[in-house]
Amino acid sequence: MTTRKAPPRPRPASPRSKAPSGGRGWRGTSTGRSSRTEGSIRFDRIEDAIRDIRNGKMVIVVDDEDRENEGDLTMAAEKVTPAAINFMAAHGRGLICMPIMGERLDQLQIPAMVSENTSPFETAFAVSVEAKHKVSTGISAHDRAATVKAILDPNTRPDDLARPGHMFPLRAREGGVLTRAGQTEAAVDLSRLAGLCPAGVICEIMNPDGTMARVPALARFARRHGLKMITIKDLIDFRMKREKFVSRLASTILPTRHGNFKALLYHSQVDNKHHLALVKGEISVADPVLVRVHSECLTGDALGSLRCDCGAQLDRAMERIAQEGKGVLLYIRQEGRGIGLANKLRAYELQDQGFDTVEANEKLGFKPDLRDYGVGAQILVDLGVSKLRLMTNNPRKIVGLEGYGLHVVERVPLLTKPTPANLGYLTTKREKLGHLIQAPADRAPRRARGDGAAGTGRARR
Incomplete structure (x- = not known):
């Protein structure tokens, strides 16, 4: 099977595609430092991941093997670009969502998707939305990036967003990964720790055959695209050691x-x-x-x-x-x-x-x-x-x-x-x-x- 390719765009000559970073060029050089090794898999330091998030790059976040045991492409919503959305769609292949704090969802009057959440891990989907202005169909990489920007814009009013739409907000719990060890909370925590708006954009990483990518495949994906890879467990430890x-x-x-x-x-x-x-x-x-x-x-x-x-x-x-x-x-x-x-x-x-x-x-x-x-x-x-x-x-x-x-x-x-x-x-x-x-x-x-x-x-x- 062949990996689906993103549409051609200007980039440095390379045999491998690199994840976009904040709309300015592609990835930076990796430090090569890791926080720990699990078997033969090396996970990067949380500090390095936070720096990449601050610089508009993506990182791969892996959750616990007793949970969904998946890896998500994760970046700060504040830094999202059409190129980043397109990379997620072409290479991540999963559902692109926007983790964000409930306070902002309430301001925009975006309710929960269902009144009773029966999801095994209680992923808190909100009603899908998209921007009404400066978009076309809402599904393009440009339009989805515009929707993310609109949700973050303090001048956006509830009636500036169409419902349903092509962006899926996820309500993050107060306390972040310390209260729920999920991808939603990890994305918000990483953005906050990077000094950015507490909101992220995430996408599950799937294999070319449509199955979920697990840690060995995720490690290869990270090397191929020059991305840091961290675990939610390490993010929890990082916060516990530094915050009261x-x-x-x-x-x-x-x-x-x-x-x-x-x-x-x-x-x-x-x-x-x-x-x-x-x-x-x-x-x-x-x-x-x-x-x-x-x-x-x-x-x-x-x-x-x-x-x-x-x-x-x-x-x-x-x-x-x-x-x-x-x-x-x-x-x-x-x-x-x-x-x-x-x-x-x-x-x-x-x-x-x-x-x-x-x-x-x-x-x-x-x-x-x-x-x-x-x-x-x-x-x-x-x-x-x-x-x-x-x-x-x-x-x-x-x-x-x-x-x-x-x-x-x-x-x-x-x-x-x-x-x-x-x-x-x-x-x-x-x-x-x-x-x-x-x-x-x-x-x-x-x-x-x-x-x-x-x-x-x-x-x-």
Whole structure:
């Protein structure tokens, strides 16, 4: 099969077509630097992608493999040109859409396309539109670029746009990729981070045979057309490391059986949840602080469930902090390590049938452990903590926190006494999740592999 070619236009002599950049020439030279390598695939740095967006170039944005697992050509709406629209149509082959904030759609009285969105990933299509003036049929590259410009123009009134049309606005959620890890929000975030109007133009990339292009094909596409390629995951990490999303709401003294702690209430814009920090003693940026980052577990922490070691770990961590006279315990609202109480209990049902905690999660469609420590890291920074003596048996937690600029100077084991009800669970944590705990003396029967933190992944979006 042959790739469809864009109509001829002036360009530098080259055996390969290059993606247009803001109407001035074609692409610039690539830095060749990448943020990370996944297998043999190299993804570029978010900083480099933002620079290209600012300069009117396109980038390829790849979403999660558990989502649509697609790549979109993405550029800032403010920089769109007929040449860019034509490149998307000829080489991307997917539907060309315009992600934009809801405030602008409301100003232009552009409603949702449907009253009830049943799309698997809740892509928020608005009614399609096109400019009424200075266009012909509305479908040409020139006309679609003109429609994008009209939507952005502050002088455009609702009656300046025809409905339906050939441009498909997508309503981006407030909070961007931190509230919805979608292509819509990624395009808006990239434009905003580039200092441009928070709106983009995107187009899915399809193979010549009409199938969706996946990462290996996307990497070849990026090389062929001189484009940066990034992931939404990396964009999320980039924002979490550079922007503040937690706010302190309340502070009080909390008497406990381990003495008095200062309890500080935080709200996170990322998950719209409240989280708690228990602090003892004076915290200094210069000194390593004993820290426990504890994920919520209603059954273990409050109800005393023996299917897990969560309650025992919580109690032991508070005891250790009290003994040292200084430290921080974060109580993060990640019930079931992210999947919530309902799904955790469903995982318990599967464990009763013989699945272990990892198998139960996978049976429900979750990965073993996708917890994010960005919210906890931001709370620690707000408290003045930079060096940690981290109480954990989970090496991934160390990597997760250090990924947000904190320095774990010591791992402090947090071992508890196994019970007959959680022997299988502890064995699974050690063998399948890599936790640094001693092997139980004997193993529980397979049906007894109970787990108070069965949920170890996040729902697919």
